[in-house]
Amino acid sequence: MSLPLPPPPPHIELAGSPREIGLEHGKQLAVQIRRQIQVYSAMFQRTSNLDWQAVRNISVAYQNTIRFLAPDIYDEMEGIAEGANLSILDIVALNARSEIALGLFSDGCTSLGWKLGGIGYGDVILAQNWDWTPRIQENLAMMSIDQPGHPKIYMIAEAGIVGKIGFNSASVGVCLNAIRAHPTDASKLPIHVALRLCLQSTSTQNAIERITSLGGVASSQHILIADRSGALAMELSPLGDAYIPPNERGYVVHTNHFIANKCGVTEPHWPGVGSHERLARINELMKQVEGEVGAGLADGDGEFRHTLRHEIFSDTFNSPASICCMENPVKPIETRSRTLFCIMMKFSSGAAPSAEVVWGNDLAGPVPEGHILQMPWV
Template identity: 30%
Template sequence: MTFPTFTSTQTEPHARGKELGTQLRQRIVANIKGYTDLFTLAGAGPAQVRAWSEQALDRGDAWAPWLAEEIAGIAAGAGLEPWQVAIVNARTEILAAADAAGEGECSTSVVLPGGGRPPRTVQTWDWHDHLRDAPVLWELSPRPGHVVRTFTEAGALAKIGVNSAGLGVHFNMLHHDTDSADPGVPVHLIARRILDEATTVAEAVGIARSATVSASTVITVVTATEAAAIEITPAGVAVVPPGADGVLLHCNHFLDPALAAGERHATDRPSTYDRQRHLQANVERLAGEDLTTRALALLSHGPDNAPVCAHPDLTQPLNQRWETLATIGLDLPAVRLHVHEGGPCRVTESTWQSL
């Protein structure tokens, strides 16, 4: 099983978006439907979702108008309104506005081995099982000579990815007391702008700090020689560096002490701490050169062990069902994403898809 792949030929934002929207129309429409169902279970009706989506799009337009133009292009290609495509790009903000949360989510490992050796990265991407057909792999050139490759959701401008400047991005959701129902710049647009523009961790931090957000996330940025977990909240942005051993691990709770005081996710869903402990206990394998070895280091199932590799409980409503939909590693020297469809328990040497 593999995810669909699309390579843009257009470089102007609206034209690039229209090309994508035309080619992936069915997946984008299905993704919007899946999120609409999720929002409905969270108590957000169609009129409220549209209002939140339009506001998030307006905030994104004020911050990065060329990205809003690309969203408009996707909508034009897919036969939709821009606010509908903005639903997917602002799904984190809409979920925060609806005060929706769940037990699952992602686990990320980045190791800088030093000695001129490339970074070793891997993460699980956990999400609701009814959205397992949402992911796509997308290659684009936001400007001549600069390539971005991203694992994202159909209609969303970016998520996890690499760029030809040698910078990579991992992505995890967070929840903070200051998250609000006043949608700000979508965090997925921040990830895309980092991939489009940043060549260093400092530049990525500057982009994150320039956005006014309403929902929290952590974007872990890595280059050949540096890494940082950029924890983004309405209360501010914190930068968490690797330890002295070059290890940087992140699940779904804040590592910065000041932001951790406003922690929401982990206070009643403590499995994120169990997952963090599992990563720490397996650092030696997570630092390995072989991606399959790193992925298998993530293999742990609940309830007896840390639920790093998640499988849905089909007795639960869809907003409480979580599945590891992808396992992803970054190859910065080659500017490549390596993606396995599903969790670590099904990873083999032959199941990797590369972009």
């Protein structure tokens, strides 16, 4: 039985200096940011036996790292804190939440990057289901960020967090798959800051060079990044990185475990998430979809997105740990996940980038009016 559909997210438009952007973010989403702190406080207590003050204490090390390596983003975080009337450590903790829990919880997701027509030519599709606790759905927002010297950003982000899933006006887009592994390294950048750096980049290569020049990331994560040339799987860890190019048919898929990264992180079994099963399943489904997606269908944007949504992203094989994730009632309520939205970005030569977002996890049938969202929005 389908769950009631959540209300669509707010749209907020941010512009100016880093501090101005942060200040407006904090003012407009102050209620949602405070709810985020409540959600993650309960999660940290459940998974790590840390109260929020202990989380803030751990955040000091990440605060120092962000201030040193990415001072403009730190200025934005200070603005968020001021706008929401919170401590800067509250905002740092939200942005470093994947690292502070030492891999004891993280969002799931299944992602796909595909250059239609193969390696050499065609539109690039970057898509994923984002799976996480439904308790934060009401705290998500669609944001645009316009700041001098960088492409304009369009993303879906958690309130209080500076980087997430989306794309920019230079046709660089990112998806995220969390990897549960040890160690973490607070001298490196939290993954949500790294995502923001990607979204400030002008190409995939520019993003890689930027993150590498700053010393890499603080926790094990996968970023599926794409520009008009195609997609690339970036398996990142504090011990070293690995990259997976598209296959000969132009696509690469990923879930929540390392495939190529052999840099020595400890990646224990993650029961109940079905990462290996989802990876096998999406590869199986892609073989079917490839046969259906000819040049005509690829040109028919709405029909193509419908095909991907109905034949891949709505798939419930191995439910509840399926591509379209359902809540597992056996798990504690603080750490249950389900698909919260499905995003499909499109990058084409000679055209502006765009995305379609289906809000909620009722992906198999007709989507009610108001739950298919566009980026950019009017």
